[in-house]
Amino acid sequence: MAEHDNKKASFSLRPWRKLWPVLRQRRWPLIGAIASNLVLAVTDFYLPLLQAEVVDAFILAGTLAGLGNYVMRYLLIIATELIALRLYFASCMRLEMLSGHDLRETCFVNLQKLSLDYYNVTSAGHSLSRTMSDTDRIASMIAWVFPDIIWGFAYILGVFAVMARMSFSLAMTLILLAPVVTLLTVYFQRRLIALNREVRAQHSRITAGYNEGIMGAKTSKTMALEDRLTREFEETTGKAARAGILHGRMRAIYVPLIVCCGAMAASATLYRGGRMVLSGTLSIGVLSAFTTYALSLFQTFRQQANRISQMISQQACVERVADLITEVPTVRDSKEVEARYGDCFHPKMENWEEMCGEVDFDDVSFHYVEGGEEVLSHFNLHVPAGATVAIVGETGAGKSTLVNLVCRFFEPTGGRVLIDGRDVRERSQLWLHSHIGYVLQEPHLFSGTIRENIRYGRPDATDEEVEAAARAVSADRIAAKLPKGYETDVGECGDKLSTGEKQLISFARAVIARPKIFVLDEATSSVDTRTEQMIQQATHTLMSTTTSFVIAHRLSTIRQADVILVIDHGKIVEQGTHESLLAQRGAYYELYTTQLSAQERG
Numbered sequence: 132m133a134e135h136d137n138k139k140a141s142f143s144l145r146p147w148r149k150l151w152p153v154l155r156q157r158r159w160p161l162i163g164a165i166a167s168n169l170v171l172a173v174t175d176f177y178l179p180l181l182q183a184e185v186v187d188a189f190i191l192a193g194t195l196a197g198l199g200n201y202v203m204r205y206l207l208i209i210a211t212e213l214i215a216l217r218l219y220f221a222s223c224m225r226l227e228m229l230s231g232h233d234l235r236e237t238c239f240v241n242l243q244k245l246s247l248d249y250y251n252v253t254s255a256g257h258s259l260s261r262t263m264s265d266t267d268r269i270a271s272m273i274a275w276v277f278p279d280i281i282w283g284f285a286y287i288l289g290v291f292a293v294m295a296r297m298s299f300s301l302a303m304t305l306i307l308l309a310p311v312v313t314l315l316t317v318y319f320q321r322r323l324i325a326l327n328r329e330v331r332a333q334h335s336r337i338t339a340g341y342n343e344g345i346m347g348a349k350t351s352k353t354m355a356l357e358d359r360l361t362r363e364f365e366e367t368t369g370k371a372a373r374a375g376i377l378h379g380r381m382r383a384i385y386v387p388l389i390v391c392c393g394a395m396a397a398s399a400t401l402y403r404g405g406r407m408v409l410s411g412t413l414s415i416g417v418l419s420a421f422t423t424y425a426l427s428l429f430q431t432f433r434q435q436a437n438r439i440s441q442m443i444s445q446q447a448c449v450e451r452v453a454d455l456i457t458e459v460p461t462v463r464d465s466k467e468v469e470a471r472y473g474d475c476f477h478p479k480m481e482n483w484e485e486m487c488g489e490v491d492f493d494d495v496s497f498h499y500v501e502g503g504e505e506v507l508s509h510f511n512l513h514v515p516a517g518a519t520v521a522i523v524g525e526t527g528a529g530k531s532t533l534v535n536l537v538c539r540f541f542e543p544t545g546g547r548v549l550i551d552g553r554d555v556r557e558r559s560q561l562w563l564h565s566h567i568g569y570v571l572q573e574p575h576l577f578s579g580t581i582r583e584n585i586r587y588g589r590p591d592a593t594d595e596e597v598e599a600a601a602r603a604v605s606a607d608r609i610a611a612k613l614p615k616g617y618e619t620d621v622g623e624c625g626d627k628l629s630t631g632e633k634q635l636i637s638f639a640r641a642v643i644a645r646p647k648i649f650v651l652d653e654a655t656s657s658v659d660t661r662t663e664q665m666i667q668q669a670t671h672t673l674m675s676t677t678t679s680f681v682i683a684h685r686l687s688t689i690r691q692a693d694v695i696l697v698i699d700h701g702k703i704v705e706q707g708t709h710e711s712l713l714a715q716r717g718a719y720y721e722l723y724t725t726q727l728s729a730q731e732r733g
Contacts, residue, residue: 143446146446146449146450146453146454147449147453149453149456149457150234150269150449150452150453150456153230153233153234153237153456154230154233154234154273156233157226157229157230157233160222160223160225160226160229161222161226161273161277161278163218163219163221163222164219164222164223164226164274164278165278165281166218167215167216167218167219167222168215168219168278168279168281168282168285169281169282169285170211170215171212171215171216171219171282172282172285172286172289173285173289174208174211174212174215175286175427176286176289176290176293176424177208178208179419179420179423179424180293180420181201181204181205181208182416182419182420182423183297183414183416183417183419183420184201184416185201185416186414186415186416186419187414187415187416187417188201188416189201190415190416191414191415191416219278223274223275223278224274226270226273226274227270227271227273227274227275228270230269230270230273230274231266231267231269231270231271234266234269234270234452234456235262235263235266237456238261238262238266238452238455238456239262240476241455241456241458242258242262242455243475244460244475245458245460246460246461246462246540246541247462247535247540247541248461248499248500248541249458249460249461251499258455260451261451261452261455262455264448265448265449265451265452266452268445268448269445269448269449269452272441272442272445276438276441276442277442279434279438280435280438280439280442283431283434283435283438284435286431287428287431287432287435290424290427290428291305291306293424294421294424297417297420297421298404298407298413298417298421300407301400301403301404301407301413301421302421304396304399304400304403305396305399305400305421305424305425305428308392308395308396308399308429309432311392312389312392312429312432313432315385315388315389315392316389316432316433316436319381319384319385319388319436320436320439320440320443322381323378323381323382323385323440324440324443324444326374326377326378326381327378327440327444329374329378330371330374330375330378333367333368333370333371333374336367336370336371337364337367337368337371340360340363340364340367344360344364386433389429389430389432389433389436390429390433392429393425393426393428393429393430396425396426396428396429397422397425397426399425400418400421400422400425401418401422404417404418404421404422405418461500461541461542462539462540462541462542462560464556464559464560465556468556468557468558468559469559471559472558472559472561472562473559473561474559474561475559475560475561478559478561478562483562483565484551484558484562486550486551486566486647486648487516487551487647488516488517488550488551488566488647488648488677488678489514489515489516489549489550489551489552489678490512490513490514490537490548490549490550490648490678491512491513491514491547491548491549491552492510492511492512492513492533492536492546492548492549493511493546493547493548493549494509494510494511494545494546494547495507495509495510495511495536495543495545495546495547495548496508496509496510496543496544496545496546497529497532497536497541497543497544497545498544505544506529506532507529507532507533507536507543507702508700508702509545509546510533510546510702510703512696512703514678514680514694515678516551516647516678517675517676517677517678518678518679518693518694519674519678519679519681519691519692519693519694520678520679520680520681520692520693520694520695520696521681521682521683521689521692521694521695521696522534522680522681522682522683522695522696522698523682523683523686523689523695523696523697523698523719523722524697524698524699525699528698528699528700529698529700530682530698531652531682533680533698534650534652534680534682536548537567537648537650537680538563538564538567538569538648538650539555539556539560539563539564542556550563565644566646566647566648567646567647567648567649567650568588568641568642568644568646568648568649568650568677569641569650569652570634570637570638570641570650570651570652571637571652572652572653572684574625574630574633574634574636574637575624575625575633575637576621576624576625576628576633576636576637577624578620578621578622578623578624579620579621580615580617580618580619580620580621581601581606581609581610581613581616581617581618581619581621581636582594582597582617582618584621584625584636584640585597585600585601585606585636585639585640585643586643587640588600588639588640588641588642588643588644589643589644589645592643594617596643597617597639597643598617600639600640600642600643601617601636601639603639603642604635604638604639604642605635605668606632606635606636606638606639609628609632609635609636621633621636646677647677647678648677648678648679648680649674649677649678649679649680650679650680650681650682651679651680651681651682652682653682653683653684667688671691685726686719686722686723686726687726687727689709690709691709692708692709693708694706694707694708695707695708695709695712695719697712697717697718697719697722699718704717704718705717705718705719
């Protein structure tokens with residue numbers, strides 16, 4: 132994203148090399164684009180040579196004898212250019228589309244592999260910007276700008292070589308001006324790149340301002356913040372406008388200077404070349420070719436500077452995409468595990484063992500990478516298969532961390548988590564996740580129909596099994612009241628349904644998976660009491676046959692749990708049934724009575 136650009140960053144090939152493993156499979160369109168462009172470079176600096184011959188052989192001689200030969204050569208050059216242009220555009224279009232596809236697919240695939248901690252510290256907008264906007268810019272750069280840079284260098288070198296062969300002394304007139312153009316280009320391009328990055332950074336802030344204004348419209352209206360937000364937005368757009376104007380002014384100085392250098396080069400060529408023609412040491416045809424070269428050469432210098440500045444300005448995009456592609460998940464299966472059980476894209480299900488659901492925490496400690504304090508410290512717990520464990524505690528006590536370790540979304544920093552007596556690291560993540568049903572506090576539905584969303588839990592489920600799972604959690608009532616029933620589209624992220632309706636569908640999705648371990652992460656805290664009762668009734672049967680972990684917000688929902696854990700600062704401070712913990716009159720008793728009093732007052 133633009134706001135992360137380093138305005139003084141220099142160009143480096145290192146991040147581009149990271150992208151090469153992805154791009155090399157499209158090397159043939161790239162080779163086609165470069166080869167056709169090199170052919171165009173040859174024809175471009177050959178035409179003035181033909182022009183020189185025509186001037187000397189026909190215009191000065193005053194004859195048309197042998198003109199047909201030159202006409203055929205000219206037509207051959209034009210035909211070659213047309214073929215090369217056709218190949219160039221076809222190769223570039225193909226390269227842009229395919230390389231963009233490959234980059235986006237590689238980014239998305241790696242995002243599926245990354246561990247949960249990556250998403251804890253990386254915003255969705257940042258990942259989306261890398262996967263869509265940045266990859267499009269890189270693909271366009273590779274397809275169109277990079278071949279043109281090759282063409283530019285080939286043309287400049289070819290022109291200098293041809294001019295030196297025709298007249299070395301006259302060629303030196305132009306060559307001496309080249310350092311001046313180079314210094315001007317370096318000076319202005321550095322400043323233009325910095326200003327361009329500033330413009331992009333301000334535009335990014337404008338986008339963020341739009342997003343906050345739209346997403347937070349209700350809050351801004353209820354707090355009467357319209358005037359303040361408008362002033363802040365005007366300030367941001369003003370900075371963007373000033374940066375854009377300054378960028379335009381700098382270009383308005385740079386471009387005329389380069390044009391002036393080109394005119395000076397042409398004038399110097401005409402002056403010195405004319406004197407050489409008068410002295411008989413140079414032909415008029417060669418002088419006409421030199422004049423053409425002088426005008427086109429400095430135009431090419433300017434274009435080349437713009438292309439290189441484009442590549443430099445896209446350096447941040449390349450770095451972000453390269454970082455995403457090479458990002459390594461913190462939770463990974465060992466090579467031995469992958470060899471036996473496969474990975475998430477190529478599972479070897481024939482080697483998967485059945486799961487019973489017995490869970491053990493063996494001296495487990497854990498702390499997040501971005502935070503130094505331990506969330507769990509030397510934690511021990513045995514959960515028999517089929518038991519229901521309720522976990523309560525204050526925010527930040529380590530409740531979600533505990534179940535995330537069971538699901539192996541994180542690795543313990545100390546100790547082991549055992550499933551059926553074996554360390555979870557001895558089996559594949561996909562084997563574990565395929566036996567877990569996880570229902571979140573904020574349910575997420577995918578774009579598609581109700582039936583498709585339930586079937587995500589088990590892709591091979593029949594329509595009858597989908598509908599049976601919906602009936603088990605009363606989600607069939609949602610389909611019954613909608614015109615298209617189970618074929619109703621839920622919208623983006625399920626935005627056409629209420630929170631309670633989305634939650635019921637997510638429960639049905641978990642039920643159809645037939646999990647051996649069932650996790651409810653405050654799954655009923657955002658639904659109304661009636662929906663909560665329906666969910667409790669539906670999950671009672673499921674939880675009686677699976678190992679269940681329930682993170683509870685409403686303590687009234689966990690009275691029937693086999694064991695209730697009260698977590699505080701990563702340690703179990705109390706453990707027991709609902710009745711035994713109330714009898715102890717400790718931390719659980721205080722939480723329960725406080726919540727009960729609050730409900731009664733409400």
